[in-house]
Amino acid sequence: FATEVAGIPELRKAVAGYLSTVSGDKVDWEGVVVSSGAKHALFNTAFACFGPGDEVLVTTPYWVSYPEIISLSRAESVFVSGNEQNNFLVTTEDLDTAYTDRTKGLIVCSPCNPTGGVYSLEQLEALASWAKARDLVLIADEIYREIYFGSDRSHAPSVLELPKEQRGNCVLIDGVSKRFAMTGWRIGFSYSDPEIAKKLASIQSHSTSNPASPSQMAALSAFENLDKAEEEVRIMNKAFVRRKDLVASLLRERLPQLSFVEPEGAFYFFIKIDSLFGDGHNGSVDVCSWILQEAGVAMVPGSAFGDDRFARISFATSDDLLVEAIGRIASLLDKG
Incomplete structure (x- = not known):
């Protein structure tokens, strides 16, 4: 059956209730727009907020779909990178170098796919203040918020924790795909000022209409059992911390020639592989293809994320497979 374009009110209110626990303040459910996945929410935002002649600052390394979605909205991506040793987290000084009078938005992913970098609350506040002062839309992709390895809090810092006047x-x-492990159900959502939310819902009404009804009901059930879900998230995070530590140890021991910055969230390592360039391997695609063909280990080339010097490794698998995968790569490199 068809539902309201922005999602059933019960689900939107449940999402707002959950976001209120993140924020510490009551979140207005009318600012919630339920979509067919987080990618769809990004699509709605880009099409509602940007257009021809606009520039959008994209922090790099970036998730692969950001530039494509911006291009589809007929705007232009301008890439901004932070210090590699600080896991590429950008500062307002970095943004100043890329800002022009055509700049209309900024996309920040925290925890970041592919680096696992996480912005502190103070850093998010600085970015939000910078964007607000220039009347820019700040798109905060927090799909990995719950997969966080810090011991100081239960989730990564969020723009929802900023004062209301700073996050308008x-x-x-x-x-729900990461938090509830509901990949494939295709339920994402955005939260914004209700006036912005109306624009996002309008775009959705003329593209896909409502998200799938059965998926909405499944997501509602997950949010209605939040206490149980949070316990499962805690168990999941313990496993991710163990795997993260395992991979870091294996990389240092077996692949010391490949440098990396340890992730603070998500479930990826972004490892520097440019030392392997040469001998017919002229970039990250060549190196990753070679490792896949010769060792049977799949990595994603850094060129997909805007930095050809790197490759992404996922540790969202078993300890045994991680040990075997790093061992296979090490054996291949030992052969030369």
């Missing part, structure tokens, strides 16, 4: 121009992107 923010659009939060989130979903």
